[in-house]
Amino acid sequence: MDARKTRFGEADLEQVFAGAGRIIAARGKTAREFSAADLTGDGEARAALAKAVLGPSGNLRAPALRMGKTWLVGFGEPAWLAFFG
Numbered sequence: 001m002d003a004r005k006t007r008f009g010e011a012d013l014e015q016v017f018a019g020a021g022r023i024i025a026a027r028g029k030t031a032r033e034f035s036a037a038d039l040t041g042d043g044e045a046r047a048a049l050a051k052a053v054l055g056p057s058g059n060l061r062a063p064a065l066r067m068g069k070t071w072l073v074g075f076g077e078p079a080w081l082a083f084f085g
Contacts, residue, residue, distance in 0.1 A: 021069035025052035026076030
């Protein structure tokens with residue numbers, strides 16, 4: 001899928017992260033981990049997830065990478081190094 005041609009917003013999050021076990025949202029030196037239950041959980045958990053994975057334009061932040069059941073969204077060097085070892 002080419003994110004330059006297909007945009008994903010808040011309404012698409014359940015579809016994009018379907019089957020995900022965990023979602024790691026990285027930004028700078030910080031990273032926050034979410035579970036798939038946060039997508040279907042209460043409004044507060046879903047709002048926190050949306051805020052972490054969506055950029056200022058309201059679209060999914062880049063880079064976004066799926067490996068197995070784990071998503072890594074956004075760039076933060078410490079999170080990427082921890083993920084890839």
